[in-house]
Amino acid sequence: MRRVAKLSAACIATAALAVTATACGSTSSDNDTDSSSTGGKGGIKIGLAYDVGGRGDRSFNDSAARGADKAKSEFGGSIKELTAKSSDTPADREQRLSDLAQAGYSPIIAVGYTYAPAVAKVAKQFPKTSFGLIDAVVDGKNVDSITFTEEQGSYLAGVAAALKTKKDHVGFIGGVDSPLIKKFEAGYVQGVHDTNKKIKVDTQYLSHGSDTSGFASPDKGEQAAQGMLDNGADVIYSAAGSSGNGAIEAVNGVKGAWAIGVDSDQYEIPGLAKYKNSILTSMVKNVDVGVYDFVKSVKDGKPLAGTNTYSLEKDGVSLSTSGGFLDDIKAKLDAAKKKIVDGSVKVKTTP
């Protein structure tokens, strides 16, 4: 009896597999006849593939979104947005990019270094589409690799932290201990120590290795910041995507403590308005500038390609001044910036 049930199950499975194998013929792009009409007429069709967190993370992804929004309002057209999940495989990221390419979106901007292998593959399949990749480098005629000198901006954040701390104790919270975030740490620590050798820097990463949850866990950010505050730190710099929101919240609970935001000017973000008086500054990574420049170049018919590095010199990274909390140390920050720009201070990219 049981054997018969098993046998029938096996038959159904085989049949299902056979259907899977033979019903092919057409690829999904052949079926997608109507999707190309979704874009606005005449305008530019921007495809955005976000990293984990997506639009609304008040940080890295939002910055990219701002650039695309600006381009859209100037050139007209439409934006299509897709967002990564933390369980993504390379195949999922490829699918996201090729879905956009098949639907006729160009340029397509991959936000985040995890897209690097996917961009390398998909850009070859769609040579006529322009791809932008943020935070990583991929060679290809139709790929614009947009990178930033995070370590330089973080160096300035470190200088600001060193000048503002009263307890000679500051902290750094990284989202994931990836090489990218280590650039932030390296610059920050160097900036602190170049200003005052005696200052103690606590460093903590929220998640490790392949676990990227540290970029999207405000609770972890809050706990880490609380731990540092309890330990005596009074300026905390977090480079941790939306987890940084939690850190800012924790810092807000301690009088006299400062938070340093990242990627976007977090003082100006409505969702963080409650805590804005604790936000000393933000190390702004002008992803929006990179995105906008790239979209504009595509619009003008001369798509950027190769590696475009947005450095401190080119204002690719900078410290925000909203709130005016930096006004008293502005001269010293400008001096530090000058030293980096003229090359007398070399900022390390690894801690």
Added chain:
Amino acid sequence: MKKLTSRIDKERLLLGIAAPVLAVVAALVVTALVILATGKNPGAAFSDMTTYGFASDSQVYILNKATTYYLAGVAVAIGFRMNLFNIGVDGQYRLAAFVAAVLGGALAVPGWIAIPLVIIAAMVTGALWAAIAGVLKVTRGVSEVISTIMLNSIATAIIAYLLQPGKLARLEQGGTVVSTKPLPSSSYFFTIDAGPAGELWGFIVIAVLVGIAYWFVLGRTRFGFDLRTVGQSESAASASGVSVKKMIATSMVISGAVAGLIGMPTLLNDSHAFSNDFPTGIGFTGIAIALLGRNNPVGIALGALLWGFLERTTNHLEFQGYDKEILGVIQGVIVLCVVIAYEVVGRYGLKRQQQKVGAELAAQAAAATKKQEVA
């Protein structure tokens, strides 16, 4: 022929089919309601899922995904048959893939030697990592649920520690991606070219072999019998002379060895290196798929295919403007529906059986009294 048909118990067959059908229908209804609640049309969503899911490139994607998921499902199912909840599959496969990638990158021998070595290294790593939980369970009585969860975190930490430039990995161009030394192209596993649809991973063959081995060992050997016995009743098994401790340790090791294979399709067929964006969380997907497939080798295959189909098509739903969270809702609902449906159908079947036996007994009793009257 008559003998064969007489062996088919129509009612049981019907009940066997009823459970999955009930589950899928219930899941569809709930999902439709959820999509309706978000203000979209579920009919359009389902039709988009079907057309997109059955396109040839989607099918290649689904089969590739299912290959990985199938191995994950089997790894978990081996534990389940023993009443062992191996949550550590996730850490086991990641550590195994990492070790295998490091070895594969360092080997400079022809592919026919390198590929088996890489696969064996992965299985051994997975097995050893699982063995820690197994040994703790049999010697100290530590619950495998707790120990494997902790071992997952430890595996993550170990990989994070070793996957750093200057240790066992190197920085890629741009300074943001850190990965192990890529495998030489001679060590790539074969792929089947499906034209414009993409490449079908050759590892699907290994997955099928694992499925057959799973079916054979559990269903056709003394070891498998012992294992299932221990799973159903430890006291009964030890009374009949089965060493329960040995069985627990062995099945944990086997589960870990299969878990070691999970990362192999990705490593040998796709990424060819272990980098900081290697897929995570597949071990947990495996738990859902083993539940879905009722620990049956064919069932797990169907579950894995369904999972791949859902991921592929819901990725596309996001593209069509539906909420991306729909995928999580559908997956959760399906697993819940399957578990509930089997329970409901099982209870109904039991009740029917009891009634039937009761009716037969009553008929027998009635016949006996009638006979007595005649006599």
